[in-house]
Amino acid sequence: MDQLILKVENLWKHFGGITAVSGYELELPKGAVFGLIGPNGAGKTTIFNLISGVLKPDKGKILFKGKDITHTRPDTIASMGLTRTFQNLRLFPSLTVEENLKVAAHIHTSYSFIHTLLSLPRLYSEERKTLERVETILELFDMQAQRNEIASNLPYGLQRKLDIARALMTDPEVLLLDEPSAGMNTQEAEELALTIKKIKEELDLTMIIVEHRMPFVMGLAETIQVLDYGSVIAVGPPSEIQKNPKVIEAYLGAGDVVA
Numbered sequence: 522m523d524q525l526i527l528k529v530e531n532l533w534k535h536f537g538g539i540t541a542v543s544g545y546e547l548e549l550p551k552g553a554v555f556g557l558i559g560p561n562g563a564g565k566t567t568i569f570n571l572i573s574g575v576l577k578p579d580k581g582k583i584l585f586k587g588k589d590i591t592h593t594r595p596d597t598i599a600s601m602g603l604t605r606t607f608q609n610l611r612l613f614p615s616l617t618v619e620e621n622l623k624v625a626a627h628i629h630t631s632y633s634f635i636h637t638l639l640s641l642p643r644l645y646s647e648e649r650k651t652l653e654r655v656e657t658i659l660e661l662f663d664m665q666a667q668r669n670e671i672a673s674n675l676p677y678g679l680q681r682k683l684d685i686a687r688a689l690m691t692d693p694e695v696l697l698l699d700e701p702s703a704g705m706n707t708q709e710a711e712e713l714a715l716t717i718k719k720i721k722e723e724l725d726l727t728m729i730i731v732e733h734r735m736p737f738v739m740g741l742a743e744t745i746q747v748l749d750y751g752s753v754i755a756v757g758p759p760s761e762i763q764k765n766p767k768v769i770e771a772y773l774g775a776g777d778v779v780a
């Protein structure tokens with residue numbers, strides 16, 4: 522059996538009278554790309570918030586690399602190698618592309634004031650690693666030409682790309698992407714899909730992608746989970762999911778389309 526990098530058991534989350542997530546289960550093998558889809562309000566972002574530690578579940582268990590992270594802080598989970606993006610961009614708009622990447626690395630750089638005094642060589646080596654990582658990420662995202670541009674001056678598609686690039690500065694093993702193509706035009710979304718394929722291979726990532734743009738997620742994920750009212754109603758390869766009557770009904774009921 523494939524090695525599981527992330528396992529979620531019987532996860533529940535209520536907000537007042539609303540059951541946002543009900544008995545969610547996931548077995549994510551290392552190296553997999555999963556798509557998580559479902560109509561608006563189905564519970565997709567809440568699941569990302571639970572897995573990344575932003576929210577705590579009412580019930581259930583989350584195991585990352587075999588360790589129980591159900592009650593672990595988000596920054597600790599990130600430093601363990603699980604990171605995510607948000608639906609809304611989290612860039613520093615007045616900083617350059619390169620500065621945005623450096624800041625993202627320093628969020629988890631482990632030197633303190635005392636280290637700075639006692640261990641300058643260590644500081645230099647951390648700094649050198651950050652600079653090397655910036656170059657690797659700029660090259661993978663084909664953004665070297667924009668390195669000195671102010672983030673808010675970039676076209677929207679590149680701002681979204683930079684947001685994903687920032688998430689990769691800490692060298693994660695698992696990346697959760699929350700609607701990465703939101704607000705993009707078709708050409709920008711197609712380019713982003715190619716970038717995601719490239720970073721998955723080059724950086725040996727495991728990914729879960731929440732998306733409303735069906736051709737995008739169906740072209741990237743080998744397995745799709747479909748959520749409706751907080752429960753998984755279907756799991757399978759994209760070709761089966763598109764034909765699944767329960768999925769079509771859930772989307773038609775929501776006035777949305779699957780393919």
Ligand SMILES: Nc1ncnc2c1ncn2[C@@H]1O[C@H](COP(=O)(O)OP(=O)(O)OP(=O)(O)O)[C@@H](O)[C@H]1O
Binds near residue numbers: 539559565
């Ligand atoms: N902080 C919160 N407080 C109260 N209710 C919430 C909160 N967060 C989510 N909900 C509710 O939980 C349910 C699931 O929401 P969630 O945002 O996870 O769905 P989603 O599938 O990500 O939707 P979308 O595709 O529109 O982003 C919805 O009914 C939503 O209104």
